[in-house]
Amino acid sequence: MGLIRNYFDPAIQYDPWTKADRTLWKQADFTAARADSRDPAVYGDANGQIRMSKYGTIVGLGQPREVTSDNSFRFVIGMTIPSGTRYRTTEPSTARICNSNGFDGVRGTGGAWSTITSNAHVGANCSVQISYIPATFYLPVAAPAPTGYNSNDVNRPIIANACGPGCNMRRYQILKSNYLTTTDFNNASNNFANWFQYHRNRILSIIGSESRTLANVDNMRVGYFTINNRKQPIMYDIGDDTSRKTLFEQIYHLIPLGGTPNRVAIEYLGQQFRRTDFGAPVLRACQKNGGMLFTDGYTNPNAQASPNVPSATYGNADSTGTVNFPALPFADGYSETIADIAASYYSGVNTPLVTGQGFTGGLVPVDEKCATLDKTSADWKRLDCQKDLHMNFYAITLGAQGSIYEVNQAATRDPYANAPNWNADGDPLVNDDGRVIDELWHATINSRGQFINAKSPNEVTAAMRRVLSAASAANSPSGTLALTGARIGAGSLTVTPEYQISNNGTDWSSKLKANQVSVDPDTREARFTPLWEASAQMPAASARNVYFNDGSNVRKFDGTSISLSGLCGLSATLYPSQSLCSQSDLTSLGATAATAANYLLGDRSGEVQQGGKFRDRSTVLGDIVNSTPVISAPVDDYGYRGLGGTLGTSYTDYLNSKRNKAYMVYAGANDGMLHAVDGGIDSTGAVTGGGGRERFAYVPATSYGHMGNLLLPYQVNKSSTLPNFDHRYFVDGPIAVGDTYYNNAWQTTLVGTTGAGGRGVFALDVTNPASFGASSRLWEINDLSGDATVxxxxxxxxxxxxxxxxxxxxxxxxxxxxxxxxxxxxxxxxxxxxxxxxxxxxxxxxxxxxxxxxxxxxxxxxxxxxxxxxxxxxxxxxxxxxxxxxxxxxxxxxxxxxxxxxxxxxxxxxxxxxxxxxxxxxxxAFTTGTYSEGGLNYRQPITGGLQAASGENGGVLVLFGTGSFSFDKDNQASSALQTQSLYGFTDKVDGVISTTLTRANLTPFSVSSGTSGTTRSLQQGNAPSTSLGWYVDLPAGERFVGYPELVSGILFMPTYAPLAISSGCSTDGVNWLFGLNPRTGVGALSGVRMGGIGGSTLANGSAGISLNTGGNAPVKDVGVSVVPRLEPKVNPKDGSAAPTVPPGSGCWMIVSVAGAAPMYVPYPCGRQSWRQLQ
Structure with a gap:
């Protein structure tokens, strides 16, 4: 006898379903649980009567339930009705039922309730009404009692043959008398009630798992249909609150209906990805696409009835012998199977899924190992190396078992290394038993998806999260990272932005996430605790404190001070490449100065999704792409006490005065604003209220003049005279914050840039962010200046x-x-x-x-x-x-x-x-290498950051890299052919330079990749007789556009290689991180610990590692934190001090970079001091 694997398990916590806003449905009531929690007045439809009966069924889970004649238990031959069972039948007491084949069965009761005094063996199939406690479950005899449950044999009796002949189990009933405390009983009863009402059967469990999983996903478009009602699904962008809510409402309507036409359903699933209509699932040539099927694992046979027959023929698609389908483990001897259908949408007649203009083939990103592994190896076969648009198929079943799956454990564990014998199952088209489970599994293997056999709601949720992670194109990390001061301690904070693009490229939004950093006292490793996310904390439009420069004056941003003409007033002469709005465009949308201001301040009521005409947004916070957030802490000390005199002493006073101020985070976004966000902690590291909440924002003049474009919605009608939204940059450049002295007082000043969003730099007084006003803008330099030279x-x-x-x-x-x-x-x-x-x-x-x-x-x-x-x-x-x-x-x-x-x-x-x-x-002082293009000479451009260190004989060692990813030409194929380099040269000259150094003065290196494809080493070339530094030539197309960082004698430099740009995609973009000796240029990563102090190390001479960010943006920043020295611990037995920590131990720096585990770099203990000018 098999066990019901998704029955209540006291070791699992069962929660109500999740709503679209991430809150939960109402907790179930143990004394009055519903058989279905969905009110038919809200969720009713043509099948509402099914749900009505269940919604109206109220069950007291801790009370004996007397089953009516309409709900009898069905007993079959060979079963036993145990002694002590309270039962009722309609047959008279003189009759015996369930008796045959030598078994006596039970005596009728004539409609009265009776108790069986000895085990009754069933000899014939029959129906009997049983009285039972619904909150009953069984565990193996040797299993420990659940928390708080009385563990004696009276409260948890052993039931003989409960799981089959010779298989005994203990029975547990959630009754108050069975628990040691009221709290234990309440916890257990609440958990069972939630299981009963929200997870009791497959339909309820699927709803719970889908809602729970999708609630935490923001970067996907999701469509949904049932296999018995195959209507063209709408693709919902679940980063958008309205779309998410609509999708969730569809999920809540799910009911069981009809058979299991899996073959035709999977065909229909694949067909959706071939659509080219408005709202089609595939938007980009590089898009990853996943189709997911929830099923009991069985399939109605391919009868001649058309509802169960696919509309096309697929042949034996997985036995073609192509590169994507080598014989093992893909091939079988049968045609028109589910595995063949999945194969055709992965690599066959139905791929690429979409072709034509804008859908160049071969742009779907794949694992870099696809190019290096042997294509006959198991490791290659399990990778998704299909670069044309295709579908990965995923199947989720609940506790199913096949003829091979979960029988042949080696094949189940790794079918790519231990190929299943599919032909041993026979033709799947004529079988509807466990062999069909194998057919679904086979289909997921063919399409490099995944087969998940979940045994609990939690396993379904975990499986869905794995699937979504695999299928997701992922948010693009902005490649930036903000940290507080280097030493981890009270008040350590990290902030990372990410942006997402949705709604046909018209919705660019961001999330700004903060983590508090501490050190594990035992492992000495950094711990990151989520603190806040700024887009979710944005104040209401009327509560925001936003100021703007209209070109002449700084004013409060509201409907009385802005104008529609001002929002579209940027000079087309200055920015000819940008599509600019006009006042009439905004007027045609029904905009007024007041409604436009409210929208730009975050009012969502005017958006299309709310019945308005303005552009839809997933978050009010615009995309943060190139503006690295900066954290300004009340404990920031810029070293000015060392200046001496009045400046030094007054700075000491200023440091003391600002300790009571708030942590602040500053970031520029492409919603037109520089945002100032409350950091959420004080100088002691204590969490304060308001973390992530915007305190003020500033709109530079170059942003204000084209913010009207942010209102323009996506135009379905391409013939509309209204311009379509076109993403552009606003406040997209770097930011600096520092303490300054002017007007006879110390202040804290922010200098920001508009970057790609405009030609401008501005300075703000941020000494008191809570009182920011018009006078806090110090100055602004831009291309609107009255000074012709500026x-x-x-x-x-x-x-x-x-x-x-x-x-x-x-x-x-x-x-x-x-x-x-x-x-x-x-x-x-x-x-x-x-x-x-x-x-x-x-x-x-x-x-x-x-x-x-x-x-x-x-x-x-x-x-x-x-x-x-x-x-x-x-x-x-x-x-x-x-x-x-x-x-x-x-x-x-x-x-x-x-x-x-x-x-x-x-x-x-x-x-x-x-x-x-x-x-x-x-x-x-130095010039880079040259190259020719179009008959002209160019040098390697330098757009990334610089570092400096002490060089020989008192010189300055200047460290940098070359390359660009900021201009249109950087996306062209010719840029992928150019060689860029990393450099380090020593300037020994005091004062004015008279002779320029070149590559000829440096020692050359080239890059070699390791056998794994994830590490790199360097090969040295011929050095000049007197070398003044080094350079490393990167592989063609790779470039340096980030910021170098020196950490304990290692120079860290991130590099980026964008290999193809098409249809809105930057595909195959890969990031690497080099770790070099700054003086010699040789690889210096061998002493770095990967992932932790006790982590693995790299081979001697290792110079670089690959970064896997999950996105395509270049990684630019390298963060550095210092772990406080390991202090002696107190002996817990007697309070005495432990032995002194040996000198030189416990001193580590942590290097943090997107796409890699934290790297721990040892450094000599002792006082570390240096002066850095910011």
């Missing part, structure tokens, strides 16, 4: 600004914002901006142009527009102290910035002297 030189600033103090030759100290002018400026030049932080709304700006003499021949002339990007600022000299031996400023640090190294788009590293009044430099 207007010509300012570009899209993609490099991170730096906030530092600078001391002039006369001793005057002022805080500056220093940044490169960016790209695509009107002048096309590379210019360093040095801006006084606190002078006025029209700040003092010193611009220094970096310009090389033009080449005199075609071979020496470097082409392309220019712009200055990332930079690093150093304190190298004391410009007020002259070294008598050199008659130059002394090479000693005085706490003030004096030297800048900056990179330009033409591949030059420039060195600037901040103590000089010069307005130009003409000789680069």
């Amino acid at each position: 207007r010509a030189n300012i570009g899209h600033v993609l490099g991170k600004p730096v906030i530092v103090p600078v001391r002039a030759a006369n001793g005057t100290v002022s805080w500056k914002a220093i940044f490169g002018n960016g790209y695509a400026s009107a002048s096309g030049k590379a210019v360093l901006f040095v801006v006084d932080i606190g002078t006025s709304s029209t700040p003092t700006i010193h611009m220094i142009e970096a310009t090389e003499p033009a080449g005199t021949t075609a071979a020496t002339k470097i082409s392309g527009n220019n712009g200055l990007g990332n930079l690093i600022v150093l304190d190298r000299i004391d410009n007020l102290t002259i070294d008598p031996t050199t008659n130059k400023p002394a090479r000693t640090r005085d706490g003030y910035a004096d030297t800048v190294y900056a990179a330009d788009l033409r591949g030059a590293i420039w060195k600037f002297d901040l103590t000089s009044t010069a307005t130009s430099v003409t000789v680069p």
Whole structure:
């Protein structure tokens, strides 16, 4: 006799179903549980009478239930009705029933209730009414009693032959008298009631599992149909609240109906992915597609009746001998099977699923091992290496068993290595028994999906989550990471953004997630505890504190201060490539200044999904793509106490005063705003209220002028005269925050950039975020400026600004914002901006142009527009102290910035002297390698960040990489043929550069991949006689666009290779992380522990590892945290101190990067100090 595997298990917690808003249905009542929790007044339909009877059935689960004549128990030959059973029959007491074949059965009761005094053996099939306690379950005799249950034999008697001849079990009944405490009884009774009402049968269990799983998914489009009612499903974007709710309502309507036409249902499932109508499931050429079937595992035979016969013929699709279907474990000797149908939608006549314009073949991302593994190996066969659009098929059954599945354990465990003998099952078309379970399993293998045989609601949920994870195209991590100060302790916080694109590319939204970081006292490893998610905490539109620059003044953003013309007022001359809205466009949508302002502030009532005309949004928070969030902590110390004098002492006072202020997180988003979000913890690390809640937002002038485009909805009617929504960037650049001194007081200042969203940089006073107002905007520099030189030189600033103090030759100290002018400026030049932080709304700006003499021949002339990007600022000299031996400023640090190294788009590293009044430099410190394209010469561009370290003989070791992924041409095939590099060179020159270093001065390295395809090493080339550094040539198409990080003598540099761009997809984009010795360039990852202090290490010479982010965005940031030194523990027995921790132990740094487990880097214990200018 088999056990009912999905019956109540006291070891499992059963919860009510999950709603679309992630709350739960009402807890079931143990004294009055419903056979079905769905009110037919809400969920009724043509089959409502089925549900009506169940909804109206109220069951007291802890009371004896007297079954009526309409609900008798059916006993079959060979069963035993145990002694003590209370029963009733309609036959008279003189008659015997259930008796035959030598068995006496039981005596009739004439409608009265009676008790059996000895075991009654059933000799003939019969129906008997039984009195029973519904809250009854059975466990093996040796199993321990559930929590709180009285474990004596009286309360849990042994029932002989309960699970078949010779198989005894203990009976448990959830009665108050059987539990040791009222709390234990209440917990048990509530759990059983929830199982009974929400998970008791397959239909209820599926509803529970589907709702529970989908409630935590935000990045998928999901369609839904039943196999007996195959209507073309609507694809719901479940990142959208309204769509999610509609989908959930459909799920709640599920009822059992009809047979099990699985063959035709799976064909219909595959056909959905071939649709090309509006709302079709497949939108992109790189899209992954999953079809999931819930079934009892059986299939109605292929009778001639058309409802059970597929509409097409498929032949023996899995025995074609193609690359995707080698003989084992795919082939069988039968045709038209479910396995053949699934095969045809994976790699056969029905693939690619969609073709034509915009659906180039071969762009679905696959595991990189597909290219390296032997295609006859089991490891290759289990991978999904199909790069054309296809369907992965998944089947979920509840406790089923096949003829092979769960019988042949080796094949069940790994069918790719231990191929099942499908032909031994016979023809699946004529079998409707356990062999059909094998056919479903076979179909999932053919399509590289998964077969899940779940035995409980929790297993179904876990299975669905695995399926969704495999089928999901995933949110794109923005490749960014924000952390508080390096040392993990009270107040350590990390913040990571992710963005998603939905609704035909018109809904770009973000989530901003924070985790509190602590150290496990035993393992010394970092623990990350979720703290908040900002998009879910956005204040109501009327409660937000948002200010904007209208080009002339800073004003409160509301319906009285904005205008429709202002929202569409950005100059088409300045931004010719952007499709801009007009006032008439907004008017045609019915917009007014008030409704437009409310919408942009987060009011959802005007969206199309709410019956309005404005664009639908999944979250009010717009997509955060290139703006790395910055955390400003009340304990941030920028080292200015070391300046001495009044500045030093007053900074000490300022540090003390700001300790009572809130943690803040700042991030730019493409909803037009710089967002200031409450960090949710105080300086002691205690969690406070309001975490994730926006405190204020700022709209720069370049954003305000095209925010009207955010209202434009997706246009189904392509002939509409209204422009369609076109995604664009707004506040998309880097941010810097630092303490500054101006107007005779210390402040905290934010300098932000609009990045790809506009040519602009702005400064805000964020000393008191709670009181942010119009006067908190210090200044703004943009291409709308009245200064013609500023207007010509300012570009899209993609490099991170730096906030530092600078001391002039006369001793005057002022805080500056220093940044490169960016790209695509009107002048096309590379210019360093040095801006006084606190002078006025029209700040003092010193611009220094970096310009090389033009080449005199075609071979020496470097082409392309220019712009200055990332930079690093150093304190190298004391410009007020002259070294008598050199008659130059002394090479000693005085706490003030004096030297800048900056990179330009033409591949030059420039060195600037901040103590000089010069307005130009003409000789680069270094230039990268050159290449030719279209008859013109170019150098490797530098758009990523820079690092600096101490070089030989007091020189500066400058570290960076080349490559770009910021411009249209970066997506073209030609960029995939170019070679980019990682570099480290030493500048030994004090003062002005007179000779430029090149690759010829450096030691070359090339990259070799390990046999696993997930690690890399380096091969050294011929070094020059006097090497001043190194370079690593990356594989073709790979590039560096992130920020290098130095950690305990290892230089970490993330790289990115976008291999194809098509139909809205950046497919096959892969990220790598290099770990190099900064002085020599050799691989330095062998000493790193992967995943934990006790984790594995890499081989000697390892230089790089692959990153698996689940998305296609480039990884840019490397986070670093310091684990506090392991302190001696107290002996728990007597309170004495444990032995002293040996010197040099317990000191670790944690390297965090998207797509990799945390990496632990040891460093020598002891005081660690350095001065870094931000």
